[in-house]
Amino acid sequence: MKDTTGATIYLKDYTPPAYLVDDVHLTFALAPEATRVRSTIRFRPNPEAAGRDFFLHGEELTLISASIDGTPVTPEVTPEGLTCAVPDAPFTWESEVEIAPARNTALEGLYMSNGMYCTQCEAEGFRKITYYPDRPDVMATFTVRVESDLPVMLSNGNPGDSGPGFAEWHDPWPKPAYLFALVAGELVNHPDRFTTASGKEVELNIWVRPGDEDKCAFGMDALKRSMKWDEDVYGREYDLDIFNIVAVDDFNMGAMENKGLNVFNSSCVLASPETSTDMNFERIEAIIAHEYFHNWTGNRITCRDWFQLCLKEGLTVFRDSQFTADMRSEPVKRITDVIALRARQFREDNGPLAHPVRPESFQEINNFYTATVYEKGAEVIGMLKRLVGDEGYATALDLYFERHDGQACTIEDWLKVFEDSTGRDLTQFKRWYSQAGTPRLKVDESYADGTLTLTFTQETPPTPGQPDKLAQVIPVAVGLLGPNGDEVQPTTLLEVTEAEQSFTFTGLAAKPVPSILRGFSAPVILQRETDNAERAFLLANDTDAFNKWEAGRALARDVLLRMLNEGTRPDPAFLGALSSALADDSLDPAFRALVLALPSEDDLAQAQVDAGRVPDPQAIHEARQRMFDAMADTLHDQLAEAYEVYQVPGDYTPGAQHTAARALTNVALSLLSRRDGGKLAQAQYDSADNMTQQLSALSSLLIAGAGDAALAAFEQQWKHDRLVMDKWFSLQITHAKPAEVAEVTDRLTQHPDFSMKNPNRFRAVFGALAMTPAGFHHASGAGYRLMADWLIQLDALNPQTTARMCSAFETWRRYDADRQQMITDELRRIAARPGLSRDTGEMVGRILG
Numbered sequence: 008m009k010d011t012t013g014a015t016i017y018l019k020d021y022t023p024p025a026y027l028v029d030d031v032h033l034t035f036a037l038a039p040e041a042t043r044v045r046s047t048i049r050f051r052p053n054p055e056a057a058g059r060d061f062f063l064h065g066e067e068l069t070l071i072s073a074s075i076d077g078t079p080v081t082p083e084v085t086p087e088g089l090t091c092a093v094p095d096a097p098f099t100w101e102s103e104v105e106i107a108p109a110r111n112t113a114l115e116g117l118y119m120s121n122g123m124y125c126t127q128c129e130a131e132g133f134r135k136i137t138y139y140p141d142r143p144d145v146m147a148t149f150t151v152r153v154e155s156d157l158p159v160m161l162s163n164g165n166p167g168d169s170g171p172g173f174a175e176w177h178d179p180w181p182k183p184a185y186l187f188a189l190v191a192g193e194l195v196n197h198p199d200r201f202t203t204a205s206g207k208e209v210e211l212n213i214w215v216r217p218g219d220e221d222k223c224a225f226g227m228d229a230l231k232r233s234m235k236w237d238e239d240v241y242g243r244e245y246d247l248d249i250f251n252i253v254a255v256d257d258f259n260m261g262a263m264e265n266k267g268l269n270v271f272n273s274s275c276v277l278a279s280p281e282t283s284t285d286m287n288f289e290r291i292e293a294i295i296a297h298e299y300f301h302n303w304t305g306n307r308i309t310c311r312d313w314f315q316l317c318l319k320e321g322l323t324v325f326r327d328s329q330f331t332a333d334m335r336s337e338p339v340k341r342i343t344d345v346i347a348l349r350a351r352q353f354r355e356d357n358g359p360l361a362h363p364v365r366p367e368s369f370q371e372i373n374n375f376y377t378a379t380v381y382e383k384g385a386e387v388i389g390m391l392k393r394l395v396g397d398e399g400y401a402t403a404l405d406l407y408f409e410r411h412d413g414q415a416c417t418i419e420d421w422l423k424v425f426e427d428s429t430g431r432d433l434t435q436f437k438r439w440y441s442q443a444g445t446p447r448l449k450v451d452e453s454y455a456d457g458t459l460t461l462t463f464t465q466e467t468p469p470t471p472g473q474p475d476k477l478a479q480v481i482p483v484a485v486g487l488l489g490p491n492g493d494e495v496q497p498t499t500l501l502e503v504t505e506a507e508q509s510f511t512f513t514g515l516a517a518k519p520v521p522s523i524l525r526g527f528s529a530p531v532i533l534q535r536e537t538d539n540a541e542r543a544f545l546l547a548n549d550t551d552a553f554n555k556w557e558a559g560r561a562l563a564r565d566v567l568l569r570m571l572n573e574g575t576r577p578d579p580a581f582l583g584a585l586s587s588a589l590a591d592d593s594l595d596p597a598f599r600a601l602v603l604a605l606p607s608e609d610d611l612a613q614a615q616v617d618a619g620r621v622p623d624p625q626a627i628h629e630a631r632q633r634m635f636d637a638m639a640d641t642l643h644d645q646l647a648e649a650y651e652v653y654q655v656p657g658d659y660t661p662g663a664q665h666t667a668a669r670a671l672t673n674v675a676l677s678l679l680s681r682r683d684g685g686k687l688a689q690a691q692y693d694s695a696d697n698m699t700q701q702l703s704a705l706s707s708l709l710i711a712g713a714g715d716a717a718l719a720a721f722e723q724q725w726k727h728d729r730l731v732m733d734k735w736f737s738l739q740i741t742h743a744k745p746a747e748v749a750e751v752t753d754r755l756t757q758h759p760d761f762s763m764k765n766p767n768r769f770r771a772v773f774g775a776l777a778m779t780p781a782g783f784h785h786a787s788g789a790g791y792r793l794m795a796d797w798l799i800q801l802d803a804l805n806p807q808t809t810a811r812m813c814s815a816f817e818t819w820r821r822y823d824a825d826r827q828q829m830i831t832d833e834l835r836r837i838a839a840r841p842g843l844s845r846d847t848g849e850m851v852g853r854i855l856g
């Protein structure tokens with residue numbers, strides 16, 4: 008039985024484990040319906056523990072036998088685990104349990120995916136494999152024996168003996184159970200080698216299903232670049248003889264950093280020019296790096312408890328962003344990170360699911376793998392780095408690895424390292440970890456006699472459980488531009504620490520235009536009285552690429568809001584500013600593509616709320632369409648020229664330069680297709696030899712209303728490829744007319760290739776529905792109803808993915824009374840389901856508030 012009790016767990020209640028583990032031996036006799044797991048675990052009392060109660064987690068296990076030091080025992084078993092009388096001295100625990108991986112649809116613990124066995128143990132999945140103290144502060148070495156007649160059997164660490172029917176693995180590095188992994192199946196590998204800085208030879212493999220061998224080369228290259236980068240930039244070498252990556256089709260998340268055996272959602276590792284878009288390549292590179300970087304930030308140094316999740320995730324996201332910035336374009340990476348931060352984390356922070364980067368309580372930890380923990384967690388580290396400087400950061404990280412290697416740590420440990428190595432007091436800075444909500448940073452300017460005064464006022468709105476907020480440390484990077492566009496004050500860092508605080512710049516020859524929060528130096532909402540002439544000036548002249556883009560974005564938002572609220576037509580001055588940016592050949596084409604992309608419908612809905620209005624999803628959709636049409640008309644000749652000039656000749660390569668050029672030509676194509684009936688897009692579709700070109704052509708054909716033939720052809724061509732078909736499912740929903748979105752979604756669920764059991768496919772369909780606001784929030788309520796119907800069905804199979812997708816409803820308070828009523832009715836319908844999972848129950852409860 009599932010635990011649906013909904014008990015809340017608090018950070019303040021942390022106590023050290025009563026018993027520690029020296030080592031673990033596991034034997035798996037694999038069988039789909041009845042796998043036997045035998046464990047031998049050496050326990051010893053923890054001198055630092057307060058009590059001596061012996062408790063082992065265990066869920067959905069059938070206990071066959073148990074013994075202590077060879078003497079059979081009969082533990083007391085509950086749905087959550089077992090207790091047993093044990094000696095107050097070191098002892099050896101042995102047990103045998105039976106589990107049924109073939110019946111595991113939650114994809115947590117040991118499960119099967121296309122005939123292959125695999126595991127997912129983070130956060131609390133190991134307890135579905137055997138009885139164990141399943142908490143990250145219990146670290147042990149693992150020796151594993153896998154028995155089956157499958158050709159490939161993998162686990163963590165280095166390979167030991169193997170022969171017909173068995174394989175043994177030994178992981179010499181003590182680790183928490185959440186990093187355990189086992190994979191077995193008919194797999195083929197893409198092998199390679201890496202020599203570490205100190206000359207150690209490492210065997211590398213990417214394991215895939217037969218047929219996917221040709222999709223491994225890029226991931227392997229990304230892995231080797233990651234290994235080298237972590238040596239060069241962080242001085243971190245790999246520490247085992249072998250590093251294995253496995254691609255799995257059914258996976259709840261992106262990938263998992265199990266020690267020496269990373270398991271990937273196949274969508275996050277398999278890549279080929281024919282089947283993957285530029286965005287896929289970039290994402291795969293980032294995720295390979297992310298999981299690899301966890302080897303030090305997560306595995307060698309892990310988390311004391313799950314409240315400290317940001318210790319490994321915030322830092323590792325920060326590290327993978329640095330890697331991508333180094334491999335590709337730093338400004339483009341920053342801009343796209345901020346777009347995603349605002350779309351997901353600001354949205355979360357502004358609604359009922361807001362929580363601190365380090366939460367203080369949870370019912371189900373799986374619900375806290377959030378944009379706040381990951382992306383805001385990374386922003387907090389970026390701020391810390393700005394405050395202590397690059398050198399201070401490098402010294403602190405060296406001390407972190409030296410002091411805490413092999414330990415399970417807390418945010419206090421992390422901050423202490425920075426305090427000890429830089430001498431800085433981080434007491435106030437720590438509020439970034441404990442206060443939820445996005446600070447609003449208001450700035451007022453006054454200028455007189457060559458002196459500019461900037462006055463900042465900060466305020467963080469109340470969030471669930473946190474009515475009052477204290478002032479935070481906000482690093483604000485500022486530069487000043489003279490009236491002719493020259494930079495008169497290069498970027499300087501202001502530290503705002505008070506609720507209200509002023510800074511002055513003296514000796515100025517004329518009133519400057521300030522460029523504030525350069526590089527998005529803090530995850531705040533900047534509020535500044537300005538006008539569109541100044542925004543256009545900054546878009547044209549700012550030397551900081553982020554703020555240059557930001558100015559264009561603010562301009563677009565303002566113009567769109569005026570179209571919505573005042574009935575104005577697309578602003579010619581805005582179109583002129585876009586035209587100048589598009590014409591500026593000194594700008595990275597990827598940057599220009601970003602300037603041409605309007606704020607999303609969801610951004611505009613939030614902007615309406617910020618302006619004190621109730622967003623109308625349909626009106627927002629139409630205003631955006633009108634603006635795109637105006638861009639297509641006004642910029643036509645320039646777009647047509649850019650489409651020609653930036654075509655990438657020759658064979659496809661996924662590098663930054665070609666990706667940038669394709670980004671620009673494909674934005675141009677999407678606009679041109681509004682006016683040519685899809686002629687150009689059809690030509691591109693017919694000649695495309697890679698997925699980036701093929702998919703953007705298909706998307707442009709759908710924009711032109713001429714996509715039916717291509718959709719059918721695409722399905723014929725790709726029906727054998729699950730990952731490509733996910734794109735086919737999504738695209739039809741995101742491009743449907745708002746009134747038809749729910750209907751199209753419903754129809755696609757009846758397609759023979761739709762399956763609830765595959766999270767990628769479910770997300771391709773229902774993630775697309777959630778990301779199509781005018782359709783999802785259509786006044787009929789059909790979008791809400793359909794989403795709720797399917798979340799209810801999915802919950803019975805896969806609580807984790809269901810719960811994550813409930814965030815589709817997190818913005819309900821933005822909308823009008825009718826929509827609020829419809830959404831809360833659906834949420835209550837979900838909540839009322841008998842047997843609803845703890846995961847989904849918690850999410851729905853929090854969203855309803």
Ligand code: PHE
Pocket residue numbers: 127129130260261262263264297298320376
């Ligand atoms: N720890 C994984 C990562 O960030 C994410 C993950 C969490 C995967 C939980 C599976 C389950 O790389």
Ligand code: ZN
Pocket residue numbers: 297301319320323
């Ligand atoms: Zn991670």
